[in-house]
Amino acid sequence: MTDNWSPERAKDIISAHLSLEGPLLPILHALQQEFGYLPREAMVLVAEALNITRADVHGVASFYPDFRSQPPGRHVLKICRAEACQAMGGEENAEALLARLGLSWGITSANGALTIEPVYCLGLCATAPNAQRDGEAFSRLDADTLEALAREVL
Amino acid sequence: MRLYLPRDSVTQALGGEQLATALKAEAARRGITLTLTRNGSRGLFWLEPLVELETPAGRVGFGPFTAADIPALFDNPATHPKALGLVAELPFLKRQQRLTFVRAGVTDPLSLDDYAAHGGWAGLNRARALSGAEICAEVTKSGLRGRGGAGFPTGIKWETVRKAEAAQKYIVCNADEGDSGSYADRLLIEADPFCLIEGMAIAALAVGATRGYVYLRSEYPIAAAILSQAITLAAQSGHLGGFHLEVRLGAGSYVCGEETALLESLEGKRGVVRAKPPVPALVGLFGHPTVINNVISLATIPHILADGAEAYAAFGLGHSRGTMPIQLSGNIKHGGLFETAFGITLGELVEEIGGGTATNRPIRAVQAGGPLGAYFAPHQFDILYGYEEYAKAGGLIGHGGLVVFDDRVNMARMARFALEFCAHESCGKCTPCRIGSTRGRELVERIMTGGGAEPHLALLRELCDTMKSASLCALGGFTPYPVLSALTLFPEDFTALPAAAE
Numbered sequence: 001m002t003d004n005w006s007p008e009r010a011k012d013i014i015s016a017h018l019s020l021e022g023p024l025l026p027i028l029h030a031l032q033q034e035f036g037y038l039p040r041e042a043m044v045l046v047a048e049a050l051n052i053t054r055a056d057v058h059g060v061a062s063f064y065p066d067f068r069s070q071p072p073g074r075h076v077l078k079i080c081r082a083e084a085c086q087a088m089g090g091e092e093n094a095e096a097l098l099a100r101l102g103l104s105w106g107i108t109s110a111n112g113a114l115t116i117e118p119v120y121c122l123g124l125c126a127t128a129p130n131a132q133r134d135g136e137a138f139s140r141l142d143a144d145t146l147e148a149l150a151r152e153v154l
Numbered sequence: 155m156r157l158y159l160p161r162d163s164v165t166q167a168l169g170g171e172q173l174a175t176a177l178k179a180e181a182a183r184r185g186i187t188l189t190l191t192r193n194g195s196r197g198l199f200w201l202e203p204l205v206e207l208e209t210p211a212g213r214v215g216f217g218p219f220t221a222a223d224i225p226a227l228f229d230n231p232a233t234h235p236k237a238l239g240l241v242a243e244l245p246f247l248k249r250q251q252r253l254t255f256v257r258a259g260v261t262d263p264l265s266l267d268d269y270a271a272h273g274g275w276a277g278l279n280r281a282r283a284l285s286g287a288e289i290c291a292e293v294t295k296s297g298l299r300g301r302g303g304a305g306f307p308t309g310i311k312w313e314t315v316r317k318a319e320a321a322q323k324y325i326v327c328n329a330d331e332g333d334s335g336s337y338a339d340r341l342l343i344e345a346d347p348f349c350l351i352e353g354m355a356i357a358a359l360a361v362g363a364t365r366g367y368v369y370l371r372s373e374y375p376i377a378a379a380i381l382s383q384a385i386t387l388a389a390q391s392g393h394l395g396g397f398h399l400e401v402r403l404g405a406g407s408y409v410c411g412e413e414t415a416l417l418e419s420l421e422g423k424r425g426v427v428r429a430k431p432p433v434p435a436l437v438g439l440f441g442h443p444t445v446i447n448n449v450i451s452l453a454t455i456p457h458i459l460a461d462g463a464e465a466y467a468a469f470g471l472g473h474s475r476g477t478m479p480i481q482l483s484g485n486i487k488h489g490g491l492f493e494t495a496f497g498i499t500l501g502e503l504v505e506e507i508g509g510g511t512a513t514n515r516p517i518r519a520v521q522a523g524g525p526l527g528a529y530f531a532p533h534q535f536d537i538l539y540g541y542e543e544y545a546k547a548g549g550l551i552g553h554g555g556l557v558v559f560d561d562r563v564n565m566a567r568m569a570r571f572a573l574e575f576c577a578h579e580s581c582g583k584c585t586p587c588r589i590g591s592t593r594g595r596e597l598v599e600r601i602m603t604g605g606g607a608e609p610h611l612a613l614l615r616e617l618c619d620t621m622k623s624a625s626l627c628a629l630g631g632f633t634p635y636p637v638l639s640a641l642t643l644f645p646e647d648f649t650a651l652p653a654a655a656e
Binding site for chain 1: 163164166167168199200202331332333334335336337339340365372373374375402403404405406407408419420421422423424425426440481482483484485486489490491512521525555557558559560563568571575578579
């Protein structure tokens, strides 16, 4: 994901959603989809368009784990840490991967290629352990196939 | 030649798209005309990807299918090493009582023709001939209770909304299925989305609502795409009348599965829990009377209206009427969705139907009902599946998930995780949940790092008691269930961990 910030594009996205009831979350999703994160400048435009304070917008954006105030790595690997995946060794696989790559949860690799994040359940709990890379899910992972998911984009 | 390959999230996560391409390529190479239907999953997940071949005798299954299994399928399916026989005759399916999930995996989820041919719209058509009060009475008579976990009688909730005087009313579907071990909502939406849409349209008729929202978690992109397409198709077909329906995506917050936090989130606010009363049935979305039900509750409505309340209520146990889609998850050989009448024992579910652990080791614990549900040990496996039965045993059925662990699980770690998860997901409004979860995690941590059982265990029990009785919602109020059950059933784990284990 690249920083392709454009106030005009942001304004277009915001106004496309203004006829919705409760438009704030759809707007934030759409802005993040476009820019990869929620630039501070965009939050100002959202506040103006919805006639709410910047603090209100910040309060909402910062409440939800999906919304980012900083751009992530070019690829995001979300590894499930919930119970069903734990029961199948998901946690051990994840810890081993982080150790091997010298990364921690939420920290982007030095080359900017990969951010590894936790996710709490992908709803694939009968074929655990699971992960999601750039929105695409992968199931029945072991330590090696999980590592391959990371290495392919590093 | 007609083949079926699901395009649900599980199959796609196991390479479904590549398999579909490879199947088509192989057929083209052999000059065979192939019709490949991307159905929903039947929920036999240990067999996914499950390819089905249409034969005069019925649909024959092959799975778990890989690209290497393709040539043999075209050579001679009868002798294929992955052949499973007639899918409908597989014991895991045959033993079920599928009412809500009757079409799951059978039909093309986006085919209106399939839906109508398999009994779709019959419930809505009957509802159109009834008054709102009659629809509500029918739902009440069926005994249907909230399948999200709270277990509140659906018909009574609807009747409250119906009687409320308001210019605007809403139907909100809670599809924020965040419980680990649960996937019934996802499966239903990906396999039979029109069923949910029909249930919501019936709810709208019953209470006099004109607008509806499905609040779907963002972790389910495939479900979101299928449901959005299905809503467009249903609206174009004229089945929805004047009922306007939209999908809204969550943003990764577990607590938004709590109904009032969900409403706040739909309104564009932080997902902070509201104090009740007033109940959402009277003061709900944007302050208007709102029916808010789980996916499975709403998707069961078409069956109840089509076949009658008595037929549904004939299934079940005590005050738990009808069927429940129980989801077998975690370390289990035959993981999948098993819809059955209430009253089945836990042992039957995890040992007979589930086949024990995938690792072939003894079962040590089963967590029932998601991250806020209690753990059960094998000596409790005769417990009967039902709302009251589980509550009496200090647990809950929740949204129907069962997560199995083998004998290598450390239950102090699981207790610590429950508190950590609560701390991570707390909306922050009430103190017992916001602070209690963190203090609780610290207590378990102290025990695990050699701080000694006493006085930390006594403090932990006291803290759990406070969280249970003083939290605003189920997140803080039920997190003590996994913690206390782990503590009571597996006290031997609440000691210092060997250094290697941590």
